[in-house]
Amino acid sequence: MIPITHFLAVSACIFCIGLYAVISKRNAIMILVGIELMINAAILNLVAFGRYDKADYGGQVFALFAIVLAAAAVAVGLSIILMTYRKYKTINPDQITDLRD
Amino acid sequence: MGFLSILIFLPLLAALVMLLLPKSAAGSAKYLALAATAGQLLLTGYLYVHFDSAQAGINDVNSFQYVEQLSWIRLQIGADKLLEIDYFLGLDGLSLPLIVLSAVVMLMAIGASWNVTKSVKGYFALLMLLNTAVMGVFCALDFFLFYVFYEVMLLPLYFLIGIWGGVRREYAAVKFFIYTLLGSVFMLLVIVGLYFSVTNPATGANTFNMLHMMNPANYGEESFFGWVRNFHEIFGIPARLIGFAILFIAFAIKVPIVPLHTWLPDAHVEAPTPVSIILAGILLKVGGYGILRICIGIFPDMAALSNWWLGLIGVISILYGAFNALAQKDLKRLIAYSSVSHMGFVLLGIATLTTEGISGAMFQMISHGFLSAALFFLVGVIYDRVHDRDIYNFRGLASHMPRYTVFVAIAFFASLGLPGFSAFIGEAFVIIGAFNSESVGTGLPRWMAVGGSIGILLSAVYFLWTLQRMFFGQTRFKGGEEWATALNDVTMREQIILYPALALAIILGIMPSLVFTPLNESVMRLVSVVSSFL
Amino acid sequence: MMNLLHISPIHASLAVLLFPLAAFLYQALRGKQDQSGIVGLLGILLSTAASAFFVFFPIWQQTPVEATASWFTVGKHTFSAGILLNNLTVLMQLLVCIIALPVHIYSRVYMKGDPGIHRYWMYLSLFCFAMLALCVANNLLLMYVFWELVGFASYLLIGFWFTKDAAVQANKKAFIVNRIGDIGFLIGIALVYAHMGTLNLSELFGKQSPLFEQIPLWHTERWMTYAGLAFFVGAMAKSAQFPFHVWLPDAMEGPTSVSSLIHAATMVAAGVFLLATVFPLFNESILLVIAIIGTITALTASYFALAQQDIKKVLAFSTISQLGFMVVAVGIGAWNAAIFHLVTHAFFKCLLFLCAGAIIHEMAHAIPAAAKVDPQDMRNMGGLRRFMPYTFILMVIASLALAGFPLTSGFLSKDSIVIAAFEWAVERGGTYLIIPIVLVLVSFLTAFYIGRMIFKVFFGKPKLWSDEKVTVFHEAPKGMWIPMAFLGLCSLFFVFSFNPISHQNAALMQGLTLLTGFQPIDSLHMFIPIVLITGSAIGWWLGYRWYVQGKYPFQENNAWVQHAQKQAYINEFYQFIIVRSTLYLSRGLYWFDHYIVDGLTNGAASVTRAVGRVSAWVDRNLVDGLVNLVAQTSYYAGHLLRWVQNGRLQNYMGFAFTMVLFGILYLVLR
Structure with a gap:
């Protein structure tokens, strides 16, 4: 039996990778990818903790929900990026500074 | 509205009208000024003729004449304190001659400024403001009112010197202003101190009324300037002495005394001729008047205590001024220093605390008033023509400008105290008073009188030397032919201005009673006030 | 008609001084239009008549008359102006009139054609007015007024030719030296007033005066000594006593007619008149001082007169010397003798000057303008006796009177002084005898120098003309002689006096009786005149021998002659010591005033400004700096x-995460 700690460690790693991507990448797509990674890390945790809810499988259910929602969010995100690209000809968030003072 | 108020505010009214004049009518400002001043002269003439010379004035309100007393400022301070400032005017023997003098000199000054071209309106308006202030100073009997007029005097003078003056006019104007202000600021402290010490016996309120300040009974016990049980000291000096000294210095700067005189030569040299006339003719007299009426009137005990020092300062001023006049190359500066010397006689006369000495001092003030005015005007005559005043640049003017020379010679001889002219009476009585001082016990040593008389000798020396250098000998000018054509003899206007001044000098020299009669009772009262403290 | 002649002497004497005053005012108003001087002449003529008939004769030897009017009041004292007529004052007034009248007549010719003649008449009338008023003034203040006015008139007349440098230097000098005396007079007045409370002469010295009652008592008072000294200083300057005599020789720069009236006969005698008054x-001690000063003056002036080459200077020093005689007479208490000599001296000295004027007038006319010869220098004269016989005779008479020969007025008056001096000295004995002996010596010298003048001018050969050209030189016109x-x-x-040898019989002396402190010594009245006459005769003989016969014993540059001619270098002494030191002092004081007193003022101003600058610096950098520091700090x-709020989501993210991390760490490590 694989102890829960291993799941959590993997999840933390994925989360960190995602976080890194979100903070440091200069490409909106890559940031989106990072967000997805972070969501996936969370999903992994949900699944891992799901073993303590064997009666309802609440973990797995939440994970499914999250996957669906993440897919929808990615779709929305990608479309925003696309629109942004059309307007600014770039998807580097640093260069989009219209709201800056 | 009494006579004195009209006298004081007539020029102010004229000034207001002037300011309302449209620019096109600015030229009529001088006629307005002339009319106002002439009106004042008539008014003072009326006052002089109707003056009752048996009334002494000084410290008794009932024997003042033309008294006007209105309550001006009544401010409730705290529960039981009332600020009591009156609009309080009155005339006695000390102020009457000075008022007449002021009117005459002012008229001369207006005449002398007939050719002013630089912003005429402002010039005459300032002159009229000055006129108001001067008259006010001589009439005011409320110390607060006095101070207001006293300070208002400075303002127009500052601008008159600073705008219409000579090359270094700003320097002179600032120096004059600050010097005088220095004195009067401290005076304000003493005024306030007196205010807190003196109560009006009628109302019980603290008062600025000078006549109440002259009565020892009105001083509160243990009050700051009080007479009874006064333990107040500043740096170990009794408060009353300090008060006297500060008031004295404030007025002495005006007189001026050595060593507080250095504003005077600069102010005179830089001031335009009419302002010089007013400065020498009236302003210096404010100092002497203040010492008599205020320093001696309010602090008679301290005057009796310190008259030795006053006399010493007087003698030093006489001799020092005379020696300095001897060293001058600039004619106007020479006359300025001679003013210092002649005003020294005023101080010496006051310091004698005898009737002869004080009468002599008053007479000297009157006499010096229009003589110095005439002298400055005469300097202005040649300065107008060639813009030079250096004694060594002129020679033999007597052949070239005979009439002018006659005027100068008369003015010079009158100033150096030739009998038959007014200055002689003044100086002689100061000297007589100074000798008399030892006999009546006011304690002025006789060497001071001798020192003063040496001043008379020196005044002959510098005036005659100047006559010899500038007017006699073969005609020779620094400017050559150009000057010779510019230096035409005195014009009609100049003669009209000069005649009254010199005529007055002669008339007063022959009939000194014209001044002594109204003066006498007041001086005797003043002396009797002081003599009880000797 | 007779009523008109009963004019009170007071009114008459007022008229006497008002005539010249009116003439002065009239001429002053007319200015240049009045050239003839007829008004001035008329004025003095009327004055003389009034003075003689309505003042002198009614008053002389009668009771004195006084009239006063209050002038002005100072304190409780009323100062009055008035006229006092007694023997002394009416005599002086008449004398002035009688001298002024011929001088006026003389001037009409003498001053003719001068471009400034209108001024001349004006000044002359002014002088006459002041001098006549001085004589009869009844109080000291009024006297002082006219005392200075005569000085003023004298100033104007000395500087009459004001384009001449020497003249204006001289009038300045005269006025200033006189001013020293005036100061003395004024101090005297002040002292008298301070102690006696009045200045009225009759109240002071009359019979009712406390002074009159107890003179010896008063005389012990210190102030009396000072007052006496002060009055004497006044008299010294006016009467040109040593060491104040320096102005008189220089005053000769004025027209000669003026010198004769003012600087010989009348004004300079006013000092003696004051002393008598x-x-x-x-x-006692002041009188001794007066006598000594008089003696010194008489001696030095006669010594200086010996070597002068300018004819007017000789006469000027002679005047000083004779004034010294008068002052000595006052000093020994015989002021009546002084007044007597004053009167006689006025006549002959005035005459001497007028004669000198006539000579100078003729010399100036005869010398071609280009020749640049001084018409007053005696070295250019000589032999004028033949051309100007009247002048010669008159001048000889005057000179004899000056030298004190019998039958002249000078003999009477001078002897009276010398005799009185001897009597006075014998009474005291010993060293006091020096004074009369010096006076005798001075009499000899006087005779010599005036003889020298006569011989140099009238005898010998003309220096500038050969005998043939007589036409250029002639007698003075009628109007002058x-x-x-x-x-x-x-x-x-x-x-x-009808007795030519006794001064005691002189009417004048009888009019001015006084009690002298010394006994008359009869033997002296014979002895002294004989000595004086002998000495004077020897003096003239010497003069004749030296200057006419050409047996002059001295070298050209004899030290004593030089010394006398340069007036013992007194002028130079004054110039270098007094005048210069005064000027240096004045310049020094001006330096002091300019750099120290004014420097202090300006220094105070610059210190104030410096303090202002410092405080401005403090204000800008410290006080304001603190405020700015706070502002800057919050700004930074x-x-x-x-910088955190840069709008970058990633940054926000990072921060948020970091903060969460910290929060976690905190929770973990707590």
Whole structure:
């Protein structure tokens, strides 16, 4: 039996990778990818903790929900990026500074 | 509205009208000024003729004449304190001659400024403001009112010197202003101190009324300037002495005394001729008047205590001024220093605390008033023509400008105290008073009188030397032919201005009673006030 | 008609001084239009008539009359102006009139054609007014007024030719030296007033005066000594006593007619008149001082007169010397003798000057303008006797009177002084005898120098003309020598005394009786005149021998002659010591005033400005700096924080995460 700690460690790693991507990448797509990674890390945790809810499988259910929602969010995100690209000809968030003072 | 108020505010009214004049009518400002001043002269003439010379004035309100007393400022301070400032005017023997003098000199000054071209309106308006202030100073009997007029005097003078003056006019104007202000600021402290010490016996309120300040009974016990049980000291000096000294210095700067005189030569040299006339003719007299009426009137005990020092300062001023006049190359500066010397006689006369000495001092003030005015005007005559005043640049003017020379010679001889002219009476009585001082016990040593008389000798020396250098000998000018054509003899206007001044000098020299009669009772009262403290 | 002649002497004497005053005012108003001087002449003529008939004769030897009007009041004292007529004052007034009248007549010719002649008449009338008023003034203050006015008139007349440098230097000098005396007079007045409370002469010295009652008592008072000294200083300057004599020789720069009236006969004698007037003030020690000063003056002036080459200077020093005689007479208490000599001296000295004027006038006319020869220098004269016989005779009469020969007025008056001096000295004995002996010596010298003048001018050969050209030089015009002749007449004995050898019989001396402190010594009245006459005769003989016969014993540059001619270098001494030191002092004081006193003022101003600058610096850099520091700090802090708010989501993210991390760490490590 694989102890829960291993799941959590993997999840933390994925989360960190995602976080890194979100903070440091200069490409909106890559940031989106990072967000997805972070969501996936969370999903992994949900699944891992799901073993303590064997009666309802609440973990797995939440994970499914999250996957669906993440897919929808990615779709929305990608479309925003696309629109942004059309307007600014770039998807580097640093260069989009219209709201800056 | 009494006579004195009209006298004081007539020029102010004229000034207001002037300011309302449209620019096109600015030229009529001088006629307005002339009319106002002439009106004042008539008014003072009326006052002089109707003056009752048996009334002494000084410290008794009932024997003042033309008294006007209105309550001006009544401010409730705290529960039981009332600020009591009156609009309080009155005339006695000390102020009457000075008022007449002021009117005459002012008229001369207006005449002398007939050719002013630089912003005429402002010039005459300032002159009229000055006129108001001067008259006010001589009439005011409320110390607060006095101070207001006293300070208002400075303002127009500052601008008159600073705008219409000579090359270094700003320097002179600032120096004059600050010097005088220095004195009067401290005076304000003493005024306030007196205010807190003196109560009006009628109302019980603290008062600025000078006549109440002259009565020892009105001083509160243990009050700051009080007479009874006064333990107040500043740096170990009794408060009353300090008060006297500060008031004295404030007025002495005006007189001026050595060593507080250095504003005077600069102010005179830089001031335009009419302002010089007013400065020498009236302003210096404010100092002497203040010492008599205020320093001696309010602090008679301290005057009796310190008259030795006053006399010493007087003698030093006489001799020092005379020696300095001897060293001058600039004619106007020479006359300025001679003013210092002649005003020294005023101080010496006051310091004698005898009737002869004080009468002599008053007479000297009157006499010096229009003589110095005439002298400055005469300097202005040649300065107008060639813009030079250096004694060594002129020679033999007597052949070239005979009439002018006659005027100068008369003015010079009158100033150096030739009998038959007014200055002689003044100086002689100061000297007589100074000798008399030892006999009546006011304690002025006789060497001071001798020192003063040496001043008379020196005044002959510098005036005659100047006559010899500038007017006699073969005609020779620094400017050559150009000057010779510019230096035409005195014009009609100049003669009209000069005649009254010199005529007055002669008339007063022959009939000194014209001044002594109204003066006498007041001086005797003043002396009797002081003599009880000797 | 007779009523008109009963004019009160007071009114008459007022008229006497008002005539010249009116003439002065009239001429002053007319200015240049009045050239003839007829008004001035008329004025003095009327004055003379009034003075003689309505003042002198009614008053002389009668009770004195006084009239006063209050002038002005100072304190409780009323100062009055008034006229006092007694023997002394009416005599002086008449004398002034009688001298002024011929001088006026003389001037009409003498000053003719001068471009400034209108001024001349004006000044002359002014002088006459002041001098006549001085004589009869009844109080000291009024006297002082006219005392200075005569000085003023004298100033104007000395500087009459004001384009001449020497003249204006001289009038300045005269006025200033006189001013020293005036100061003395004024101090005297002040002292008298301070102690006696009045200045009225009759109240002071009259019979009711406390002074009169107890003179010896008063004389012990210190102030009396000072007052006496002060009055004497006044008299010294006016009467040109040593060491104040320096102005008189220089005053000769004025027209000669003026010199004769003012600087010989009348004004300079005013000092002696003053001494006589205030005589009761003088105590013993002051009188001695007066006598000594008079003696020194008489001696030095006659010594200086010996070597002068300018004819007017000789006469000027002679005047000083004779004034010294008068002052000595006052000093020994015989002021009546002084006044007597004053009167006789006035006539003959005035005559001498008028004669000198006539000579100078003719010399100036005869010398071609280009020749640049001084018409007053005696070295250019000589042999004029033949051309100007009247002048010669008159001048000889005057000179004899000056030298004190019998039958002249000078003999009477001078002897009276010398005799009185001897009597006075014998009474005291010993060293006091020096004074009369010096006076005798001075008499000899006087005879010598005046003889020298006569011989140099009238004898010998003309220096500038050969005998043939007589036409260029002639007698003075009538208008000049007639007034001179009148004065010449007055220089003779019979005007004063019918006994030509006894001064005691002189009417004048009888009019001015006084009690002298010393006994008359009869033997002296014989002895002294004989000595004096002998000495004077020797003096003239010497003069004749030296200057006419050409047996002059001295070298050209004899030290004594030089010394006398340069007036013992007194002028130079004054110039270098007094005048220069005064000027240096004045310059020093001006330096002091300019750099120290004014420097202090300006220093105070610059210190104030410096303090202002310092405080401005403090204000800008410290006080305001603190405020700015706070502002800057918050600004930078804000700036720092603002950098966080850069709108970058990633940064926000990072921060948020970091904070969460910290939070976690905190929770973990707590």
